[in-house]
Amino acid sequence: MARLADPRAMSPSRPGRTRTAPPVMPPLFPARGRYRSYMLFGACCVFFLLSSLLFLRVVDALAAGPEAWDDLLRQFRHPLYLAYNVAALAGFVFTARRFFFQLFAKSQPPRIGPLPRPPLAVLPPLLGAAWVAATALIFCILWGAFP
Amino acid sequence: MVEVVRHDIVIVGGGGAGIRAAIAAVEADPKVTVALVSKVYPMRSHTVSAEGGAAAVVPGSDDSLDKHAYDTVKGSDFLADQDVVDYFVEQAPLELTRLEHWGCPWSRNDDGSVATRPFGGMQIPRTWYAADKVGFHMLHTLFQHCMRFDRIVRYDEYFVTKLLVDGGAVKGVAALDMREGKTRVVLGRAVILATGGAGKCFPFTTNGTIKTGDGMALAYRAGVGLKDMEFVQYHPTGLPGTGILITEASRGEGGYLINSEGERFLVTRDYGVGQKAELGPRDMISRAIMQEISAGRGIKGAYGEHVQLDLRHLGEAKIMKRLPFVRELSKTYAGVDPVHQPIPIRPVVHYMMGGVDTNVTGATDLPGLYAAGECASVSLNGANRLGSNSLTECLVFGARAAIEALKYARGTSEGNETALRRQGEEEMARIDALRGRKKGGERISQIRREMNLAMERGCGVYRDQASMQQTVAEVAQLKGRYADLALEDSSKVFNTEILTALELGNMLDVAETIAVAALARQESRGAHACRDYPTRNDQKFLHHLLVFFTPAGPRLEKKAVTITRFQPEERKY
Amino acid sequence: MKHLIARLEPVIWALFGGGFFVGCLLMPAFIFMLCIAAPLGWLPEGALSYERAHALAANPIGRLALFVLIVLPFWNGANHLRHFVIDLRGIRSDGVVAPACYAAALVVTGIAAVAVGKL
Amino acid sequence: MSDRQKKTFVITRFDPDKDEVPKTQTYEIPVRPDWKVLDALNFIKDEVDGTLSHRWSCRMAVCGSCGMMVNGEPKLTCKTALSDYGDTVEVGPLSNFPVIRDLVVELEGFMEKFKAVKPWILRAKEKAPEEGVYRQSPAELEAFKQFSMCINCMLCYAACPVVGNEPDYLGPAAIALGHRYNLDSRDEGDAERNQVFREEGGVYSCSYANECSEVCPKNVDPAAAINQAKFLAVVDWAKSFVSPRSRKK
Known part of the structure; x- marks a missing residue:
């Protein structure tokens, strides 16, 4: 039996004229079928929260001076940190695939004010190109090649 | 105690004509309230399934009202009332424009004007379209537009079972509220019937299951004549088995009809459609297909023999732009992709030219009762309707009926509520007695199946006296057996079995009028092709036939055709 | 509180959307380089030495980039967490979860502004 | 009949006058x-x-x-071939809806949401029919056409987790419909509808499940509509600060 939905789901503001059986959630929700991928997508919010805090630490260490910075990089070598970061990387890539490459293009309105949207067919390649460019830029900067 | 609600106008049926009427009524008078009583949620109404388009002269084009009128009259085999046709063609462009203003997504030309396509029996492309989902877009536009008026009070999933008459005038309806299983009384000073056709009397039809001739039966039992019932339109291109409609627009856009030899028989053989070939009127093309099949040039399939509709030469791009729904339907329901394969098709019952007898104002002979749309016979379509006239007809005469009903309502009383309530209570008792009734042993589906077969046999594309006689007898016998119907479901809430039983009763009444009228018309005209009388006989039959209910059986009456500008001539294309 | 959040929904959504953008477009590269490649010593010597890293971070573009990299993903995560909890538990706990999520996001925004300012 | 094969149907039954809760019948x-x-x-x-x-x-x-749950997925049953299923097929009423009887669900809740988005053309000044049609280029038509194809079959509501969890949520079909009018070149009501979209239970309740678009039998892609509407509603909201007057059109 599927989980019950909110008892007011899809009910009229005045109750119907006869007794009804309460609404149930879709039978596969949340653990199976396509919902699993959706719930995984939702769970990835943890990486957004934690990685954001991690970057706060990075800034903090940079502000605190060279010892703190070196100390932080040393901490990052700890297997737990590494494991988290590998998982976070996977999470962000998963989110990017689901949101950025699958949903983002079609979420663009046909025009925003006077600006027309580029044809839908070219948007995913454009997004892909933007992603590659941004990633390459960050790689170069952090690699020390630029600036 | 039966519950009673009161409005100014009661509209039965929430399809194209019903909603248009409701909007017309509330727009015309800032005070009236309208009850829109429908047995399904209005967006489910069968207007939704119309595909090809709606006809109206495009203002400023090289078309003219006269040409549209002439095409319609000629298409009707001169049985259309020409005053009605004149009013129709004049109002048609305004109505379609109004719908455009309400948001209907008509397909467009590059300059932003409304695009038109050719249609069967029309000299000039004057069929406005929204790809091949015209009925769908029109119905949803109308329904969405009607939501803005709080004075249109909807009674969704209420099945009207009786017209309530007091002092010789209709004052409301009794309706079965499906949700609660209770009969209620909806009173109004005028009632408009807009319940659609009765294609479900037949086994193979493009019609949805809701099209059971309810409005026709209601009016018939209230003593109003049903007119031109013998004229049943067969649509040439339905899918065998399911009867699903493949729009005439597929021919309008250039599709071919081919037989088992791959031959375009409408071009190579003489079926009276001349140069028009696939764009001939529906009655002629349906007959041509049946002749091809009886000449042994049909293709055998799981559901009998058929011919094919070939769209391959149109190419994928055009099919996707103009006929995407045809492609979807063919793939889903026939397993063929029209881009690569021809579609199997055969003539299937599509439309009832006949219906509740009304004049040009939509009024019946019973004061307070109006009708519009397919359930009415305003005599626009005569013996054969031209494709794409009916959607426009719903709008033109839906609006007209509402205006006239409003005028009438202003000058009439509300009726005696006690008497009307009593009628409602009687009706309630009748319906309650039917629920879960164990008497007799007849199954709904059995009687329905036998009725379907009888109608197919006697009132098909080609008819003959002997089989029509047999059908009349069979339907009469089925009506007797209907009284012994056994029902299993005694519950109240959403009891669809009782609904099907009541619908079957309506269909049997309508089926009987069709068969009786067909038998009486001893000629061939429009959709009525009688093998014993293969030609039109203007001397004896240039008139409408009305069928009236009497306890002893249907009674026939003649009614003159209004002929003004266009004198009858041989119908050739 | 509920109504305040409802009124601010467009802003929150904008931040949420921005967070997705940053998270999807920039985060993978940063995490890989800074949190995986650098500690494992895959980067060239000195590429992320304190001096270079500080120089990169402390210039105005660097500060802005870091601020965005912290704040937007957090708003995204906060909003997404709220919806995730609704998926798991229904709307009934939203009266607590939503204010908590957004309050945390506000706090992080404030801290990030200070931290970036101190660079 | 030789071409017939046996299949088992497990169908949800519920009669409110007799049954406490829905049961199944085979x-x-x-x-x-x-x-x-x-x-x-x-x-x-x-x-x-x-x-x-x-x-x-x-x-x-x-x-x-005829939308129902077939083996746990919302489907238009008239379009769903039995040959795609095994020997046992489960049919139930649509998820997320109160059930009136057997496979029949309550639609009144939807009708309220449907009306809330004002699905009709809103204009300051309407043209008389005698003045002819509005010009609309094929491109302008194309901009909203897809979102006008919804048949209100309710499959998207049955699939969407937010619908089941947030009773105030307008839901996919209603938002797609409102968005369809917002995108229509003949319409001027977008400020009004965006207001509705921004309210509680409006577009921002959507959490990107994309299920509506997965199950839509008519390829309306409501998820696209909802997320476009989110964007446009934000733009509209921001504009209302820049020039408060532009809200009244």
């Missing part, structure tokens, strides 16, 4: 290879058990009345 019937799920239901109704209640009409996937 029917084994002979089916034809080309049947849809709806054909089997009609066979059961006609020949086996007249007490079964379900809605249907056009049986050509355009009236939108």
Whole structure:
């Protein structure tokens, strides 16, 4: 039996004229079928929260001076940190695939004010190109090649 | 105690004509309230399934009202009332424009004007379209537009079972509220019937299951004549088995009809459609297909023999732009992709030219009762309707009926509520007695199946006296057996079995009028092709036939055709 | 509180959307380089030495980039967490979860502004 | 009949006057290879058990009345081939809806949401029909056409987790419809509708499940509509600060 939905789901503001059986959630929700991928997508919010805090630490260490910075990089070598970061990387890539490459293009309105949207067919390649460019830029900067 | 609600106008049926009427009524008078009583949620109404388009002269084009009128009259085999046709063609462009203003997504030309396509029996492309989902877009536009008026009070999933008459005038309806299983009384000073056709009397039809001739039966039992019932339109291109409609627009856009030899028989053989070939009127093309099949040039399939509709030469791009729904339907329901394969098709019952007898104002002979749309016979379509006239007809005469009903309502009383309530209570008792009734042993589906077969046999594309006689007898016998119907479901809430039983009763009444009228018309005209009388006989039959209910059986009456500008001539294309 | 959040929904959504953008477009590269490649010593010597890293971070573009990299993903995560909890538990706990999520996001925004300012 | 094969149907039954909660009932019937799920239901109704209640009409996937859960997925039963399923097929009422009876669900809640988005053309000044049609280029038509194809079959509501969890949520079909009018070049009501979209239960309740678009039998892609509407509603909201007057159009 599927989980019950909110008892007011899809009910009229005045109750119907006869007794009804309460609404149930879709039978596969949340653990199976396509919902699993959706719930995984939702769970990835943890990486957004934690990685954001991690970057706060990075800034903090940079502000605190060279010892703190070196100390932080040393901490990052700890297997737990590494494991988290590998998982976070996977999470962000998963989110990017689901949101950025699958949903983002079609979420663009046909025009925003006077600006027309580029044809839908070219948007995913454009997004892909933007992603590659941004990633390459960050790689170069952090690699020390630029600036 | 039966519950009673009161409005100014009661509209039965929430399809194209019903909603248009409701909007017309509330727009015309800032005070009236309208009850829109429908047995399904209005967006489910069968207007939704119309595909090809709606006809109206495009203002400023090289078309003219006269040409549209002439095409319609000629298409009707001169049985259309020409005053009605004149009013129709004049109002048609305004109505379609109004719908455009309400948001209907008509397909467009590059300059932003409304695009038109050719249609069967029309000299000039004057069929406005929204790809091949015209009925769908029109119905949803109308329904969405009607939501803005709080004075249109909807009674969704209420099945009207009786017209309530007091002092010789209709004052409301009794309706079965499906949700609660209770009969209620909806009173109004005028009632408009807009319940659609009765294609479900037949086994193979493009019609949805809701099209059971309810409005026709209601009016018939209230003593109003049903007119031109013998004229049943067969649509040439339905899918065998399911009867699903493949729009005439597929021919309008250039599709071919081919037989088992791959031959375009409408071009190579003489079926009276001349140069028009696939764009001939529906009655002629349906007959041509049946002749091809009886000449042994049909293709055998799981559901009998058929011919094919070939769209391959149109190419994928055009099919996707103009006929995407045809492609979807063919793939889903026939397993063929029209881009690569021809579609199997055969003539299937599509439309009832006949219906509740009304004049040009939509009024019946019973004061307070109006009708519009397919359930009415305003005599626009005569013996054969031209494709794409009916959607426009719903709008033109839906609006007209509402205006006239409003005028009438202003000058009439509300009726005696006690008497009307009593009628409602009687009706309630009748319906309650039917629920879960164990008497007799007849199954709904059995009687329905036998009725379907009888109608197919006697009132098909080609008819003959002997089989029509047999059908009349069979339907009469089925009506007797209907009284012994056994029902299993005694519950109240959403009891669809009782609904099907009541619908079957309506269909049997309508089926009987069709068969009786067909038998009486001893000629061939429009959709009525009688093998014993293969030609039109203007001397004896240039008139409408009305069928009236009497306890002893249907009674026939003649009614003159209004002929003004266009004198009858041989119908050739 | 509920109504305040409802009124601010467009802003929150904008931040949420921005967070997705940053998270999807920039985060993978940063995490890989800074949190995986650098500690494992895959980067060239000195590429992320304190001096270079500080120089990169402390210039105005660097500060802005870091601020965005912290704040937007957090708003995204906060909003997404709220919806995730609704998926798991229904709307009934939203009266607590939503204010908590957004309050945390506000706090992080404030801290990030200070931290970036101190660079 | 030799071309018939037996299949078992497990159908949810509920009569509010008799049953406390929905139960299931099993029917084994002979089916034809080309049947849809709806054909089997009609066979059961006609020949086996007249007490079964379900809605249907056009049986050509355009009236939108026969949406049900088939093996846990929302489907238009008239369009769902039995041959895609094994020997046992489960049919139930749409998820996320209160159930009136058997396979019949409550639609009134939807009708309220439907009306809330003002799905009609709003204009400061309307043209008389005598003045002719509005010009609309094929490109302008294309901009909203896809979102006008919704048949209100409710499959998207049955699939969306937010619908089941947030009762105030307008939901996919209603938002897609409102968005359709916002994108229509003839319409001027976007400020009004965006207001509705920004309210509680509006577009921002959507959490990107994308299920509505997965199950839509008409390729309306409501998820696209909702997320476009989110963007436009933000833009509209921001504009209302820049020039408060522009909100009244």
